[in-house]
Amino acid sequence: MSLFTLFWTFFKFGLVSFGGGYVLVPLLIAEFVDRRGIISTDAFGNLVSIAQVTPGPIGINSATYVGFTQGGFCGAVxxxxxxxxPSILIGSLAVYYINKWKEKLLVKGILKGVRSAALAMLFYAVVIFLGMSVFTQSIPFRSLWNLITFHAPDFPAGFAFSLPAFLICGVTVVLIAKTRLSMTLLIVLSAIAGALICR
Amino acid sequence: MESEEPSISYGKKLWLLFYTFAKIAALVVGGGYAILPVVEETFSRKNKLISSEELLDMMALVQTIPGIIAANSAIYVGMKIAGIGGVLAAVFGVCLPSVTVIIIIAAFFPHLKPENPYLLGAFVGVRACITGLIIVTAVRLAKKTIQGWFEIICVTAFLILALFKLNPVYIIVLSMPLGILYTLYCTWRIKRSGVSG
Structure with a gap:
């Protein structure tokens, strides 16, 4: 596979991956495993699990890995x-025009609405992250509703509360709100604490 | 573009963008929303280069344009702070940890199976920490940006829609006409009170 084809293939992926890196994985499977057959299903499964436990966004990790298998260091880059x-082109233009037109009534209105949506997304992210850390699965709201209305809560089988994760989360909230410790330091300390108590 | 430009040189801004986004990419796991706390800490609170409102604009924009959310955020912050040079510095920062680590793994440990319990535990720890960071950041941004009944009603309604699994992109698209209508209503009210008073 030539370097130009590699670039063009990933450029197209960048253009259609709305919603971030997770959307990319099925696209990569369709292109490199099914259509071209240059990466085995096994190797790809391993790639996905490596991409999740190594630093960096999953999308860029996967692109780097596939690129490396096709063209070494240059291929990866x-x-x-x-x-x-595509994001650089579209994103830069979008920010440029938002800045240019930010006093226009229409743009002001759009931003006014969009900020509320973004804030709601952020609170929703809290719920998602609780389901990936303090709880072992995403929070089942139906069961919680049953609990509140005095019905049998019937939580799903794998759903559990993790006390160590809850402690890390709680301590983080208190330390960030009350002290001037840096977030990166807290993330590193939490990784160590997690390795020791969250197994 | 900002009225009170802080005394940070262009070169220093580029370094700050590169360094912060490299740090974020190397340390933060869990996808798009997870990076917001560190961005807020570095660019909003410490260096006053970006406002709370602009951070929310960023969150909405990065989900509506195609591409990796972390890279899109880097592009937004880079463009806001230092133009196209800033975009390149920030994107380079986001990509560098991935490219380095993955090339090392692919070249030297192609059969690595990441199932070490300590490693998995460390990931739970990091996610728990990021949960806490997002809680604090969400409350901070809410305090700074909620100005009245419009935001309170919208945020509550959108949160309920999100909990019912409506795609975030639809929520963002839905929020736009609401914001436009509210802004038109506000200007109409100001005009009317200007005429009568």
């Missing part, structure tokens, strides 16, 4: 560059 290129 070219695949990642191709993937982010």
């Amino acid at each position: 070219i695949a990642s560059t191709g993937l982010v290129m």
Whole structure:
């Protein structure tokens, strides 16, 4: 696979991956495992699990890995560059025009509405993250509703509360709200604490 | 573009963008929303280069344009702070940890199976910490940006829609006409009171 084809393939992926890196994984499987057959299903499964436990966004991790298998170091760089290129073009233009027109009534109105949506997303993110840390699964609201209305709560089988994770989360909230410790330091300390108590 | 430009040189802004986004990409796991706390800490509270409102604009924009959410956020912050040079510095920062680590793994440990219990525990720890960081950031941004009944009603309604699994993109699209209508209503009210008073 030539470096240009590699770049163009990932450029197209960058153009259609609305919603972030997770959307990319099925696209990669369709292109490189099914259509071209240049990466085995096994190797791809391993790639996804590696991409999740190594630093960096999953999308860029996967692009780097696929690029490396096709063209070594250059391939890795070219695949990642191709993937982010459409975002760079579209994103820069969008920010440029938002800045330019931010006093226009229409843009003001759009931003007014969008900020509320973004704030709601952020609170929703709290719920999602609770389901990935303090609880072992996403929070089942139906069961909670049953609990409140005095019916049998019937929580799903794998759903459990993790006290160590709850402690890490609670301590983080208190430390960030009350002290001037940096967030990165807290993340590193939590990784160590997690390795020791969250097994 | 900002009225009170802080005394940070262009070169220093580029370094700050590169360094912060490299740090974020290397440390933060869990996808798009997870990076917001560190962005808020660095660019909003410490260096006053971006406002709380602009951070919310960023959250909405990065989900409506295609691409990796972390990279899109880097592009937004980079463009706001230092133009196209800032975009390149921030995107380079986001990509560098991935490219380095994955190339090392692919070249030297192609059969690595990441099922070490300590490693998995560390990930639970990091996610629990990020949960806490997002809680604090969400409350901070809410305090700074909620100005009246419009925001309170919208945020509550949108949160309920999100909990019912409505796609975030639809929520963002839905919020736009509501914001436009409210802004028109506000200007109409100001005009009317201007005429009568």
